[in-house]
Amino acid sequence: MASYEIEIILNRQLADCLSIPVFITDTDGNLIFYNEPAETVLGKRFEETGEMPVAEWSTVFKPLDEHGKPLHPEELPLVRTLTDEYPHHKKFYIESLKGERQHISVTSYPIISRTGKFLGAVAIFWKLKEK
Amino acid sequence: MKIKLWGVRGSIATTGPDTEIYGGNTSCVTIAHDDYVLVLDGGTGIRQLSGSNYPSHQRIDVLLTHLHLDHIQGLGFFSPLFDATKEIHIWGPASSSQSLFSRLSRYLSPPLFPVLLRDLPCKLFLHEIGNSQFEAGPFLIQSNYIIHPGPTVGFRVTYRNAVFTFLPDHEPALGNNGIIKESRWISGYDLAEGADILLHDSQFTPEEYSHKRGWGHSTINDACLFGSLTAVQRILLAHHDPSHTDTFLDEMFNSFKKSAGTIPPASLAKEGTEIDLS
Numbered sequence: 001m002a003s004y005e006i007e008i009i010l011n012r013q014l015a016d017c018l019s020i021p022v023f024i025t026d027t028d029g030n031l032i033f034y035n036e037p038a039e040t041v042l043g044k045r046f047e048e049t050g051e052m053p054v055a056e057w058s059t060v061f062k063p064l065d066e067h068g069k070p071l072h073p074e075e076l077p078l079v080r081t082l083t084d085e086y087p088h089h090k091k092f093y094i095e096s097l098k099g100e101r102q103h104i105s106v107t108s109y110p111i112i113s114r115t116g117k118f119l120g121a122v123a124i125f126w127k128l129k130e131k
Numbered sequence: 132m133k134i135k136l137w138g139v140r141g142s143i144a145t146t147g148p149d150t151e152i153y154g155g156n157t158s159c160v161t162i163a164h165d166d167y168v169l170v171l172d173g174g175t176g177i178r179q180l181s182g183s184n185y186p187s188h189q190r191i192d193v194l195l196t197h198l199h200l201d202h203i204q205g206l207g208f209f210s211p212l213f214d215a216t217k218e219i220h221i222w223g224p225a226s227s228s229q230s231l232f233s234r235l236s237r238y239l240s241p242p243l244f245p246v247l248l249r250d251l252p253c254k255l256f257l258h259e260i261g262n263s264q265f266e267a268g269p270f271l272i273q274s275n276y277i278i279h280p281g282p283t284v285g286f287r288v289t290y291r292n293a294v295f296t297f298l299p300d301h302e303p304a305l306g307n308n309g310i311i312k313e314s315r316w317i318s319g320y321d322l323a324e325g326a327d328i329l330l331h332d333s334q335f336t337p338e339e340y341s342h343k344r345g346w347g348h349s350t351i352n353d354a355c356l357f358g359s360l361t362a363v364q365r366i367l368l369a370h371h372d373p374s375h376t377d378t379f380l381d382e383m384f385n386s387f388k389k390s391a392g393t394i395p396p397a398s399l400a401k402e403g404t405e406i407d408l409s
């Protein structure tokens with residue numbers, strides 16, 4: 001199996017140094033890395049799960065709007081970035097499998113290589129303090 | 132596949148009695164087959180490809196890992212560029228903003244150099260590469276971007292079953308915990324995997340590296356760890372720091388050997404060394 005492009009590798013190395021939760025996906029949305037702070041959001045450890053197919057990790061938490069209504073996948077920043085290759089941002093709620101609700105701010109950006117090739121996406125999840 | 136090291140010093144040419152053994156010229160290696168010569172990097176070592184070392188083949192390919200001065204400074208003194216009978220192909224990493232021609236012209240133009248790149252007498256062809264595969268003479272070349280400041284590639288040169296990998300400037304350990312020990316997450320892995328010979332950056336001692344993270348270079352320890360993870364047969368440690376004398380390099384290498392576990396055979400790259408890989 002070929003190794004990842006250095007743009008992906010450097011994003012992982014950077015994420016590994018940060019205290020904000022960072023998720024890195026390939027162009028299909030498969031989760032190829034999440035850092036330690038992201039482990040608490042996901043409730044799983046990267047060392048144990050390794051890479052996770054999109055169908056698996058996208059069901060770990062449910063995205064909800066401010067009224068508790070489920071959000072369509074197309075409204076989520078990461079899904080939009082994977083579709084249009086642009087950065088996106090949104091505040092919304094997530095509910096874990098245990099039913100815990102959390103207000104979060106998500107920013108996603110595409111990883112576009114030096115040669116202009118779309119390689120994957122990064123999503124930063126920031127837990128918001130309730131007012 | 133005859134490999135010759137014409138320059139293995141990093142950063143700046145460093146001549147004098149203290150660098151006589153390992154050499155003072157900056158990055159340049161040739162790989163020859165019959166009368167065809169492939170040139171890797173155009174550091175000051177390239178100037179020696181003249182006189183009895185003048186490549187006789189009409190076509191010459193020069194592969195540049197990147198455009199830091201220690202890798203291109205010799206280009207202006209590479210005599211075949213001034214020979215109208217020669218066809219010269221220069222291959223260098225693409226950048227996201229400027230062409231290879233305009234980046235090379237920054238050096239090969241007044242006031243830094245008297246002759247303009249476009250006025251060179253040879254037939255000159257420039258090729259922009261990235262994660263690419265191409266042929267040069269009898270050799271199959273793979274290039275990939277690797278971790279080093281600015282657009283930088285490494286090369287895997289294959290002839291039949293023989294493989295030489297050239298990563299003179301490379302910092303695969305950049306990050307919180309150094310090299311991630313999974314092949315998919317190692318910069319340069321595909322270039323080096325199973326190579327007969329890997330020439331790799333080993334500029335710093337671990338102590339020096341602790342102050343110079345992100346400068347784009349490696350320690351002997353990381354170069355050998357990289358060589359071990361990629362299962363190469365032999366490692367040539369190169370890009371010697373200009374401040375490291377022959378004595379210092381020997382001490383640095385010996386102290387590393389005492390502490391090292393099982394690694395592929397490694398030695399300090401020495402200017403003038405010839406290796407026949409066929």
Ligand SMILES: [Zn+2]
Nearest residue numbers: 141142201300
């Ligand atoms: Zn260099």
Ligand SMILES: [Zn+2]
Nearest residue numbers: 199279300347
């Ligand atoms: Zn460099």
